[in-house]
Amino acid sequence: MFFVLFLCLLSLSRAGELEKLISYALENSPRIKQYEKLLQSFEYRERYVKSLPNPSVFAGLSNLPVNRPYPNSKEPMSAFSIGFSQVYTLPVKRELDAKVAREQKMQTQAGMLVVQKELIRDIKLRYLEWLYTFKKESLLRAIKESVDTLESSARENYRYGKATLSDMLSLKGEKIRVQKLLIEVKQDRERLKNEIDALVGASFELKGQEINVQEPNFEGIDLQKSPYLREKYAKLRELEAQLERKRVEPLPDIELMVEYMARPSMSDMFSVRIGFSLPVWKSRKEDLMVLEKKEEIQASREEIKNMELELKRAISNLRVDYESKRELLKLTQELINQKKEELKALELAYRYSRADFRDLIRLYRELWELELNRLDLELRLKSIPIELEALL
Numbered sequence: 001m002f003f004v005l006f007l008c009l010l011s012l013s014r015a016g017e018l019e020k021l022i023s024y025a026l027e028n029s030p031r032i033k034q035y036e037k038l039l040q041s042f043e044y045r046e047r048y049v050k051s052l053p054n055p056s057v058f059a060g061l062s063n064l065p066v067n068r069p070y071p072n073s074k075e076p077m078s079a080f081s082i083g084f085s086q087v088y089t090l091p092v093k094r095e096l097d098a099k100v101a102r103e104q105k106m107q108t109q110a111g112m113l114v115v116q117k118e119l120i121r122d123i124k125l126r127y128l129e130w131l132y133t134f135k136k137e138s139l140l141r142a143i144k145e146s147v148d149t150l151e152s153s154a155r156e157n158y159r160y161g162k163a164t165l166s167d168m169l170s171l172k173g174e175k176i177r178v179q180k181l182l183i184e185v186k187q188d189r190e191r192l193k194n195e196i197d198a199l200v201g202a203s204f205e206l207k208g209q210e211i212n213v214q215e216p217n218f219e220g221i222d223l224q225k226s227p228y229l230r231e232k233y234a235k236l237r238e239l240e241a242q243l244e245r246k247r248v249e250p251l252p253d254i255e256l257m258v259e260y261m262a263r264p265s266m267s268d269m270f271s272v273r274i275g276f277s278l279p280v281w282k283s284r285k286e287d288l289m290v291l292e293k294k295e296e297i298q299a300s301r302e303e304i305k306n307m308e309l310e311l312k313r314a315i316s317n318l319r320v321d322y323e324s325k326r327e328l329l330k331l332t333q334e335l336i337n338q339k340k341e342e343l344k345a346l347e348l349a350y351r352y353s354r355a356d357f358r359d360l361i362r363l364y365r366e367l368w369e370l371e372l373n374r375l376d377l378e379l380r381l382k383s384i385p386i387e388l389e390a391l392l
Helices: 002-010 017-028 030-048 091-159 165-200 227-247 286-351 357-391
Strands: 056-062 079-088 254-262 269-276
Touching (some): 017 091, 017 165, 030 091, 091 165, 091 227, 091 357, 227 286, 286 357
Antiparallel strands (some): 079 254
16 A cells, blocks of 8 residues: 555656645545554454453352341351353454454555545645646736737727727726636635645645646556555455354354352352353344345445446546547637737738727637637646546
């Protein structure tokens, strides 16, 4: 588990701020510590289930007459007795109990790896989104400067009748829209920072460093390495260990009893007894317990099959999403380049009064929307490999 965790840390896209956040979270996250405590508890369980039950010690008075309710010489059979009994559980039962505890520990380790991978994924995604708020803010500020320039030009052209009041009001509305988007970006940045702090378990001052995400390899995927499947297989092995334990349940537990009796008028006596349990109700209890575990094992195997289908579906969706977003990004970039060329020609035509100011504003809006969409596509393309990494 620690080797896999080490590999996860090595696979981080850069060694710096993000790695510090993840390292701190893995060491201090309450969710991780919860699993660490559970692992320690299973170690204790594996040790104590091998021990015998505590012996019973008893004391009593025997054969007391009603008129003298205590041991006395008038009643030779009256006695004071002490003794103890010890139940001896067969070694095979105790070893199988320890095996169940070991398998529970392995399942907890597998669950812990799932939580670690999800924690790394969430931190990386939130950090990436946080970085892109700065890129979006920078683009929106550039758009605002363009709107200010257009507004100044429209005001000048309005004096000469080349622009209308409607054009100026339209630019004013566009300026308000951009300002609103700027406010929303800052709110998103603060929200994402709070989410990062919650995931990490502490507040760090983030400087912001670029993440180089590797292109996902959808062809070389081995589902059996998925932590989600490993957790399900660990659960299956635990149920199989429980089945082994249930099968030996009818074997008798032996009980040893020793009793010493002190009699006032006769010699003292002692008794030794041995007893063992009889599986009288085996067909109504132990056999049904075995059948119960068999059904649980079958259910667990079906759960594994379902998890495999879910993983295949999730990976296939990520592949389709990645390929479509990559094509859309390419087309969007081509459209941006085309719109920029159109804009140059339209600005030249407008300068010589051969184009309408509304057409110029419309083209600018289309270009701005394309540039904002390009940022969203870039963010999604970088998010997909991170999501895929958590599944494998």
